[in-house]
Amino acid sequence: GHAPAPIERSAIDLPYGAATEGKGGQACLYRPRRPGFAAMAYALPASLWPGIIVAMTDSALDRPVAVFDAGIGSYAIVDLIHRRLPRQDIVYLADRASFPYGGKDGTALLATMQRTIAFLDGYAPSAIVIASNAPSIMVLDALEGSTSVPLLGVRPPLAEALATSHTGSVGIMGVRSLVASGLLDRFIRGIARDPSRVAAIDASDMVDLVETGRFLFAPDETQQAVDAFAAKLMTTHPAIDVLTLSSTHLPWLRAFFERALPAVTFLDPAEQVVESIGAGTAGSGRILGLVTETPAFPVAVFRQMLAAIGADIPLERVTIEDAYAAAGHPAAIQ
Numbered sequence: 001g002h003a004p005a006p007i008e009r010s011a012i013d014l015p016y017g018a019a020t021e022g023k024g025g026q027a028c029l030y031r032p033r034r035p036g037f038a039a040m041a042y043a044l045p046a047s048l049w050p051g052i053i054v055a056m057t058d059s060a061l062d063r064p065v066a067v068f069d070a071g072i073g074s075y076a077i078v079d080l081i082h083r084r085l086p087r088q089d090i091v092y093l094a095d096r097a098s099f100p101y102g103g104k105d106g107t108a109l110l111a112t113m114q115r116t117i118a119f120l121d122g123y124a125p126s127a128i129v130i131a132s133n134a135p136s137i138m139v140l141d142a143l144e145g146s147t148s149v150p151l152l153g154v155r156p157p158l159a160e161a162l163a164t165s166h167t168g169s170v171g172i173m174g175v176r177s178l179v180a181s182g183l184l185d186r187f188i189r190g191i192a193r194d195p196s197r198v199a200a201i202d203a204s205d206m207v208d209l210v211e212t213g214r215f216l217f218a219p220d221e222t223q224q225a226v227d228a229f230a231a232k233l234m235t236t237h238p239a240i241d242v243l244t245l246s247s248t249h250l251p252w253l254r255a256f257f258e259r260a261l262p263a264v265t266f267l268d269p270a271e272q273v274v275e276s277i278g279a280g281t282a283g284s285g286r287i288l289g290l291v292t293e294t295p296a297f298p299v300a301v302f303r304q305m306l307a308a309i310g311a312d313i314p315l316e317r318v319t320i321e322d323a324y325a326a327a328g329h330p331a332a333i334q
Contacts, residue, residue: 061089062283063126068093068116070101071211071297072305073248074131077154077270079311082287084274089283091123092313094302095320097292099211101134102175102204102247109177110139117146119320123288125149126281129273133246134178137187152276156246157269158191158198164265168194169239173203174246199237203250205229210249213301215256216308223256230260241265252309289315 067078071094078092098112113135120128127150130136130143136153143151161170178184179200188198206229209215215222234240242265245251251268258266289306293299299317306313 061091061123061286061288063281064089064091064123064283064286064288065127065129065277065280066091066093066120066123066125067129067131068095068120069130069132069248070094070099071096071249072302072309073207073210073250073252074129075306075309075311076251076268077129077131077248077273078287080270080274081277081280082285085277085280087282087285088277088280089285090287091120091125091290092287093120093290093292093318095292096211096297096302097294097320099297100175100204100207101132102177102207104177106138106181109135110142113139113143114146115320117143117151119318121147121149127152127277129277130154131248131273133248133269134175134181137178137183138181152273154248154269154273155187156244157267157272158188158244161242161244161267162192162198164267165242167239167241169197169199169237170242170244171199171201171233171237171240172244172246173201173206173250175207176202176204178246199240201233201237201243203229203247206253207247207249210252211297213305213308215252216305219256222253223259226253226256227260230257234261242267244269287313289313290318291315292318292320 065081065088067074067081067090074094075092078090081088081090093116095112095116098116101109101112104112113130117128128147129152130140131154133154133156136155140151140153156172156174158170158172161172162168172179172184172188174184179202184200185195188195188200192198206226209222209225214225241263243257243261244267245254245257246269248270250257251270254266254268257264289311291299291302293302299315303315306315
């Protein structure tokens with residue numbers, strides 16, 4: 001009836017579900033988060049050891065694809081991967097403690113990405129997907145060499161938008177830091193023959209509608225906010241007929257946008273991300289959910305949001321330590 005007490009152990013590298021005998025005939029079960037760093041051990045009666053080892057082994061992930069961003073936005077990509085590659089194991093991290101990525105400058109965003117990638121490397125992934133446009137545009141190149149597995153990003157489907165447009169005027173909707181970034185300007189100039197026909201649109205307020213859960217729990221209020229945003233957008237850019245949903249949060253508002261702007265085509269880059277994964281790795285098709293929290297973004301609300309979108313996955317609350325400043329101390333399961 002009592003939870004097992006955690007026991008700190010020295011730096012070891014044991015596979016998920018491995019165990020070793022502890023003092024007094026108890027079994028110490030190890031569940032390392034980062035191979036090579038310290039593990040957390042739990043002292044349990046030896047009589048419980050075999051069954052728990054079996055349960056842990058059965059739930060092990062086989063070279064999962066790790067997908068993360070600063071909240072619920074990236075779950076749409078997780079769901080698409082799961083539908084396209086049903087045997088692919090997936091680690092889904094919603095780092096709500098770092099929300100919003102779009103509020104960080106390049107230096108802070110790079111540090112956040114490095115810390116998160118180091119954490120996810122502990123799950124032995126086959127690939128890591130940065131499911132957020134802002135870091136994919138702003139710092140993805142600087143992250144080269146930060147992991148030994150393929151590191152994939154999400155970028156605005158601008159070429160597709162320009163090819164789809166009848167007016168030649170399109171918009172990229174994203175978070176504030178992405179829109180203000182000189183790197184987005186460079187990205188646009190590298191694709192568009194006439195960059196002046198591509199508008200960078202700050203949709204940070206729309207992203208907030210998703211991460212706070214208002215789009216699920218207050219749909220009428222959400223529609224009013226989207227209608228007002230759309231009206232202002234078209235007043236400023238009346239010729240636009242294609243918009244890219246260039247925050248992974250924004251596809252959750254697609255139905256709201258389409259009601260507000262029925263003559264506009266909306267493009268979601270998630271398809272390109274899944275295509276870049278290829279055939280994936282055959283596992284059990286398990287999805288492990290991980291989430292960080294702050295007082296403003298509690299885990300309880302996140303669980304409600306997942307339930308509201310029909311996402312029935314195991315969810316662990318975690319804290320992400322800096323793998324460089326706190327080497328030897330794994331992220332703690334709370």
